[in-house]
Structure formats: C-alpha cells, structure tokens
Amino acid sequence: MTDLTLNRRLVLSGASLAAVGLAAPATARPRLQDRPRYDGLKKTIAVDTFRATEAVGGSVTADGMTAMLTQALVEDGRFLVVEGGDGGPMAASAIVRGAVTKYEAAAGGSGLNISGGPLGGLLGGRASTRSQTAVIEIALRLIDVSTGQVISTSSAEGRASARTSEAGLVENYGGGRLGGEIFRTTPIGQAGQDAIVRAVDQIASGMRRVAWSAMVVDAAQNGVYLNAGADRNVQPGLTLSVWRPGRTLTDPGTGEVLDVEMSRIGRVRVETVRDRLSIASVIEGEPPMRGDVLKAD
Structure with missing residues (x-):
C-alpha cells in the first residue's frame, strides 16, 4: 500500500469508531406523525428540485431536501407523487417548489479533538467527537400546474441536535476528503427532516384548493x-x-x-x-x- 493511499482521509462508521474507543451514539431521526390510513381520492403532486445557493449548502442540500420531501409526501399517503410537473398521462395536478432560506449547520455546540497516537503519529490522522445544533428554514410554493398560479405559500423551520464522532486520515496531498455521511444523517439533514415534517401538513392544506x-x-x-x-x-x-x-x-x-x-x-x-x-x-x-x-x- 502506498503512502498516498495511507494518507487519504477516511470517514469511519460508528462501528469502526467503537474499535478506537469513540463509539457514536445513535441519533433519533424525526418522523412524520402517525396518521390513520387515508382512503379518500389521492391527488397527484410533483416535487421540483429545491433551490439552494452555495451559502446554504448548494447542490448537496438541494438534492437532499428534494429527496426527503418526496419521500415524506409518499409516506404521508394522501397523494400520488409523480415525476415532473406537466406532460404525459400522469401529469401532476400541482407542483411544490422549495428553497432553502436559512442554513446554520452548527448553530451551537461543543467538541473534543484527539490527535497523534496510533491515528495521528503514524498516518497524520485525527479523531473527534462533537455536539452540534443545526437550524434550517425552507420556503415553499404550491403551484397549480394547469394554470401556473400559486395556490399557497408557506415556510417551515427545523432544528436538530446530534452528537457525532469522526476519525480519519488526512490526505496530505491537497487536504481533500473522501466519503462523508449521508445528508439525512447529519445534524443539518435531521433539521431539514424536522422542517419537512412541518411542511407536509401545510402542503396538504393548500392541496384542498386543488380539484381531484x-x-x-x-x-x-x-x-x-x-x-x-x-x-x-x-x-x-x-x-x-x-x-x-x-x-x-x-x-x-x-x-x-x-x-x-x-x-x-x-x-x-x-x-x-x-x-x-x-x-x-x-x-x-x-x-x-x-x-x-x-x-x-
């Protein structure tokens, strides 16, 4: 194995961290409220890709929020979620367009860093554990596809605190990182999920004005x-x-x-x-x- 391979940074899972004495505690994930089974006629709805500038996480945040809102609407059971907003035999009656308007990946928290030793001395690595509170806010527009008119607007804020652990090797050639946690499992991703739970009911309220x-x-x-x-x-x-x-x-x-x-x-x-x-x-x-x-x- 070359020095370059050894020096690349690796993000370890909770199980791997346990082996070096830094097990990552499990984090509760926000879930949609339990609802009785919906037996009414389902209206069709589509989710457009979120807008998120680089200041609020860019494409990673946009793609993550889009995927989570789509899944939340599917799991909610009141709608048939379809791809795209218009055209084809399964055109949506309405489309949701969202934007990330506030993004604080670490609004507060504390941490412990360890360097040197088996990870740091030989391979230039480090391990850390930290507590983070993340905040995210989204703005949503519900649009009638047949007319292009805005049916309703809403916003939702989500917060999440999580304790994360990380151990890795530093890539000395350029300082880049390989891998990373899935967006949903990060504190900012969990805050986004919390915002989406609040947003689904607001979307459902607006959809009452859309005819089946x-x-x-x-x-x-x-x-x-x-x-x-x-x-x-x-x-x-x-x-x-x-x-x-x-x-x-x-x-x-x-x-x-x-x-x-x-x-x-x-x-x-x-x-x-x-x-x-x-x-x-x-x-x-x-x-x-x-x-x-x-x-x-």
Missing part, C-alpha cells in the same frame, strides 16, 4: 379508460363529470396561462378498477374522447 382530476386514456365500445386506479383510491361506483378542454387563454405579455375554457359534456361511472387505471361506462351525455378531463362529482 383524472384523464381519459381511451374510449371504446367496452368502456372509457381512465388513468386513475387503485393507486389513487378509486372505487367501483364512483361517478365523475367529464370536461372537454377548449381555448387556452394566455397573457400576451408574459405568456402565462390565465385560464383554460372547459365544457362539461357528460358523466361516467367507474365499473372496474385496476392498479393504475379504471374502466367506466357512460351514464350521461356524449362519449368522452382521449384527453378529456374527469372530475369528482
């Missing part, structure tokens, strides 16, 4: 196929109004969608439910066409 909708995938003699099934808690017997999109009205100055004219053409009743689609029959009005919009009565 689905789309007609195909219409044939044996029924009308909808792009919503058991994955969205659709049940046989559900009746839906059928709406046909008309003119899209846009602002000539900005190109912003102001409204989409919709005409009600009839009603259908769901007869058969599959995992990701349903088959309905026409009970009123004219037969639907692919692309028609369905709304709960």
